[in-house]
Amino acid sequence: MKTSGWADVATKSDLHRLAERVDARFELLDARFDAVDARFETTKQELIAIFRGELISQTRTIIFALVGTVISLGALALGVSGTF
Numbered sequence: 001m002k003t004s005g006w007a008d009v010a011t012k013s014d015l016h017r018l019a020e021r022v023d024a025r026f027e028l029l030d031a032r033f034d035a036v037d038a039r040f041e042t043t044k045q046e047l048i049a050i051f052r053g054e055l056i057s058q059t060r061t062i063i064f065a066l067v068g069t070v071i072s073l074g075a076l077a078l079g080v081s082g083t084f
Contacts, residue, residue, distance in 0.1 A: 010018075
């Protein structure tokens, strides 16, 4: 590419202003990434809370079912043996 003179050459101040603009844009980008990270963290905590609640509910159901099964089988065993 052929230049048309000294007007096409960037000065140190031009480069400094460009660097400042680039830095400002990266700072804005970093702020946006921080906001996205915060949203992901919030979503992660919400999902963990939901999972924990479902797991507790499922565990409670299984325990009650197993206790009922043990009691039923115990009563059946006592009834079959004739000691009840």
